[in-house]
Amino acid sequence: MNFNDFNISDEIKKAIGDMGFTEATPIQKMAIPDALKGIDIIAQAQTGSGKTIAFTIPVLEKIFIPDKSPQAIVLCPTRELCMQVADEIAKVGSKIKKLKVLAVYGGQPIGKQTRVLKKGVHVVVGTPGRVIDHIERGNLELIGIESVVLDEADEMLEMGFREDIERILADTPNQRQTLLFSATMPKEIRDLAKKYQKNPKFIKVADKKQNIPKITQYAFKCDIKDKFDGLTRLIQAYDVKLILIFCNTKKSVDFVKKHLKKQDFSVDALHGDMTQQARDKVMNKFRNGNIGILVATDVASRGLDIDGVDVIINYDVPQNSDDYIHRIGRTARAGKAGFAFTLVSKDEISRFNTIKKSNKGIVYREIPTLGQINEIKCTLILEDVKKSKDNLEDYVKIIKKNENKEFGSTELAAALLKRIREN
Structure with missing residues (x-):
């Protein structure tokens, strides 16, 4: 099924096409x-x-542009996710003239958000706390709300937003449509659905193991004193554009960032103690490719949709399987392939084995030697080269013309590979 099969407006179809999407996901x-x-x-x-996009299309189809009051609210657990969701909604609605979408979250001056709300906004994307703040200040009227979306609902409840969510839902019109999306379905989520939804249709799309088929997952046992050396070898072996490294604590993040900088890696850090302005600045640098490595705590493991993250490295073993899934889900986005590596010290083996039981795709490997690093890099180049197998006839002729007994096609290929590696 592609997007043209849906009963949706031409404006949304055109915008989806411009975003590069044709076939719908499950x-x-x-x-x-x-x-x-x-x-x-x-x-x-x-x-x-x-x-x-699954909730954005139905939400936008109901918007009546001449009415400048809020008609939809999307609640998200984090500021980062708010910004990304608002950006995605704006892209899907880019062909709808005069559509206004606003992200509201803490860490940004409330006055700026207030001014935009007063001018008129159709879709508000916000963290529950900041949405409540605007309601209490009289900036946000809920009387015209037709759609409420709870995105990453389980995460919002874990963060203690239940009371805020219930207050927002209770203050919206009874005839509203409520769309709830969650990675897990604990009892709290089911209770929330039962209380605030009308005969909802339950949809479950792929379990965690099925959802990560294009992520190659390796684990590397090492002494804790050798962890950083192992990390640098993996970075050298998989010489890719963007690498995201996860640590369990701010102290660990600072250690890894400091020592990678000493080795002249292009690196920055992200953790909960940073101001929102500082976090936004770092995220933009990483998103734009101005830094190649981001070291982060789990504050970055949910909701960050960054295209082109090639490798995820768990410098510290995550606390549980859900955290593991959320972390490695930062790679292999939009159908692309990716790598997920975990460094496992002796005191982390028990915790990691629990994670491994529910994630069968993890394979133990040895940390590569310097010779193996060269082999891995060459293999990655060749895998990339194999993608260019069309229209090779003229090049094949040149190779055949230049091969001889002393320098056959194999030697020519090896010499070309050597030239690429050394450059």
Whole structure:
């Protein structure tokens, strides 16, 4: 099923096409038709499954542009996710003239958000706390709300937002449509759905193991004193554009960043003690490719949708399987392949083995030697070269013309590979 099969406006079809999407993902195929009919949805779907577009299309189809009051609210657990979701909604609605989308979250001056709200906004994307703040200040009227989306609902409840969420839902019109998306379905989520949704359709899209088929997962046992050396070898072996390294603590993040900088790596850090302005600045540098390595605590493991993250490295073993899935889900976005590596010291083996039981794709490997690093780099080049197998006839002729007994096609290929590696 592609997006042209949905009963949606030409403006949205055109915008989706401009974004490079043609075929709908499973969550989009299952959620969009029913959501377009006004049915409440409760969907279990992992980050990276395409759920943002799955709820954005039905939400935008209901917007009446001449009415400048808020008609939809999307609640998200973090500032980062708010910004990304608002950006995605704006892209999907880019062909809808005069559509206004606003992200509201803490860490940004409330006056600026207030001024935009007063001018008129159709879709508000916000963290529960900041949404409540605007409601209490009289900046945000809920009387015209037709759609409420709870994105990453389980994370919002874990962060203690239940009371805020319930207050927002209770203050919106009873006839609203409620779309709930969550990676897991604990009892709290089910209770929330039962209380605030009307005969919702339950959708479950792929379990965690099925959702990460294109992520090559390796684990490397090492002494804790050798962890940093192991990390640098993996970075050298997989010489890629963007690497995201996860640590369990701010102290560990600072250690890794400091010592990578000493080795002249292009690196920066992200953790919860930083101001929102500082975090935004770092994220923009990483997103734009101005730094190649980002070292982060789990503050960055949810909701950050960054295209082109090639490798995820768990410098510290995460606390549980869910955290592991959320971390490695930062790579292999939009159908691309990716790598996920975990460094496991002796005191982390027990915790890691628990994670490994529910993630069968993890394979133990040895940390590569210097000779193996060269072999890995050459293999990655060749794998990339194999993608260019079309229209090679003229090049084949040149190779055949230049080969001889002393320098055959194999030697020519080896020499070319050597030239690429050394440059």
